[in-house]
Amino acid sequence: MKTTIQEQDGNLVAIFDGRLDTAAAPQCEQDLKPLMDCAGHDIVLDCTALDYISSSGLRLFLGVLKNAKPKGSHVYITGMNADLRNVFTMTGFINLFEFK
């Protein structure tokens, strides 16, 4: 599991690659720390290469969103495959995030 943070067009982009399971979640949480300071920037979570996400991963996503929202930043999700999107639908997360 590899998580990369980039800045593109004024947005903070997090690119996930691999399986975001419980085992990978602590490292991923560390990798996502730069997104905490997101004032003035929208956040894009690029899930194009994300193979799998468990509830631990969903918790991380929710953490990002809960941090960004009070600062006026939007959190977008891009490139998510159908299976993962299904998980988001099931859990109601699809209502929380904006999808590009």
Next chain:
Amino acid sequence: MSLSKKLNKSVAIRTTFIALLMSTIILVLFALWQSHQVRKVVVADVQRQASRSMDNAIGTIIDRLSSVETAVETASGYADIFAKDEKSCYQLLERLIKNNADISAVTLLYRDQYFPRQGSYYAPTVYREYGGTGLVTDEIGGPESNFCYLETDSNWIYTNKLRHGYWCLPYLDSMSTKRPMVTYSVPLYEPDSSIYAVLCADIDLNWVKKIMDSSKPYPYSRVSVVSRDQQFICHPDSSCILGVNVYEHARKKGDQKSIELIHRMLRWERGSDTMNTSFWAGTDGSDIADPDDDVDWDSGPVIVYFAPVGRVQWAVSFTIPESKILEGPNDLRNNMLLISLFTLLMTALVLFVVIHRQLRPLKDLADSTRELAKGHFDVPLPVIRRNDEIGRLRQAFADMQTSLSHYVDELQATTAQKASMESELNVASSIQMSMLPKIFPPYPERDDLEIYGRLTPAKAVGGDIYDFYIRDEKLFFCIGDVSGKGVPAALVMVMTRALFRTISAHEAAPERVLAQMNETLSEQNESNMFVTLFMGVLDLPTGRLRCSNAGHDAPLIVGEQVAVMKVDSNIPLGVMEWKYTAQEMLVQPQTTIFLYTDGLTEAENASHGQFGEQRMLEVARQALADGRHNPDDLLGLMQDAVHQFVDGAEQSDDLTMLGVQYTKEQRAESLQRDITLTNDVQQVPQLAAFVDEVCEALGFDMSTTMQMNLALEEAVVNVMSYAYPAGTQGDVHIEAQANDVRLKFTITDSGVPFDPTAKEEIDTTLSAEERPVGGLGIFLVREMMDSINYERIDGKNVLTLRKKL
């Protein structure tokens, strides 16, 4: 229409009829009595009258006879002066006849050869010329007449023997006139007291008839005079006069009473008698034609008054027909009856009209009442402006009409209210019933379970409860009975069911469910309602049954044999705090657990006998013997047995039964893999590899594989995180088994008891700010798998996840 029908139909006719009848009876009785009285008076009066008339007549007769007697006696005193000479004797006779108008002839009968010149039996006589006024002098004696008056034994010469004045028996004049005559004879004596002649004065008796007729008390009465020689001197039929013996006359008629009467008369009695008219029939037995009277002597009795005339030994009689005597009274009576009858009829008519008119309002009232009876409460009553009984009756009817209409309105309101209450109760009942599972079979898709339940409430809303549902491959079921009946019991029942559902939703241990329910129900239980409840949790994959009882009847186990389940009874819910105990057993496939309320065992027949546990056990045994112990059949048989037993008696208590049959079949496992991990989340990749391997073996697609991964990861991480408190070490063993219908993962650990299924469900609709960070794991497991099931077996937590293939 017959009289009695008419009488029954009309008060006016009946009253009139009765009044008429009574008046007539009284009147007739009075008329009879009065007639009798009048008759007595009239008869007495007639008797007086007759008596007086008789005295008059007798007096007159005696006067006349006396005057003749006196004249003859006087003449005899000085007869010697004339009688000694054959010529001058005529002077005596003429003198005598001239001075006495009653005397029709006088004769001197000399003894034989008194005047030798004149020969034997000289009898000079002077008589009145019949039909004229002159006197005729004649000599009727002498040898040529062959009459010797003095020596024959004839009537005339009794005097001679008696030596004093003598009235002879009446006789018919020997002359052509044939008049009835009587003669008074006086002897004339020589100085030596020998009789030389007899002075005879003949009297025409026609005057007797005249006297009698003139003395008649009534013009229509008849008179008769009978002489001592039993001859009629006077009789309406002149042919009877001195021609018929009165006895013979009466005997000819064969009339004993007449003979008796004649006896009395000839004994010179005075009196009266009543007899038939034949006494007065003529000699030939027919009535005498008498133009003077219009009396029908042949009909009706007559009264005969009779008295003697002492001097001459005659008996006079007046005969008066009773009908004539009573003519007056009878006429009076008849007139009175006619008048009375007329009056009665008039009165009856008036009575009828008046009563009819008086009662007419009643008929109108009856018509109104009939209308009233049809439900027309506003029908106008007839107007009766009277203050009498009928007026009061009408007032009473008016009052009745008012209250009746009032009551009916009230009744309608009450009925409507009751109907609405009943419909509300029905709604309540249907709400209550709808809370109970009522679609059977409830799980047609399952092959490991058969359930059948039945609740027959005694009243519309009952206090019995049964319920069941499956959560995480566990069947939660219960049966209970709320104390009391009706709406309060139903309310508690609804609450009990709600508690059962909400508490068991996250608590799989029945004893703890009961404990929590008890806690809630005991709080503020002011009405002291309590609930007996049996609760079971059947683990469907394994057939393990865990149950706890709160004072309810222990269920039957109908498996290899019929037995009562051994459970602690504890105490009913809602009484007080209690630590409930639980029992555990393994239910063999095909075994039926039969739960019931005491409505079954205490079902009563008409003679208050109870169905009882023995009968229930027998039905269950028979059902088992017949292989019909599946819930549907067993409940049906039980219901039939109860119906047959109570035989139509009213159901006194709710009757509730629930049958649970465990029908799991063992299937051969086609795949079996396992892996043991430590409680370290870093081992999740190994888990993923294991799941991928299993999924690949089963040929799952990518998507399903990912779902299995997700479910397993969440479940295992959950166990790792909670079964083993922080800092402790332990293993988590994961076994994958698959047969041709499902894939099963069994996650076993030796940690502290931890039931992840008892976690409350998360709410997926909350906003980001409101969403809790945790709780998603088990939710995802439920979503991905077909079932999740927790059991604590032999000190281990056993979590089973199933996915249908």
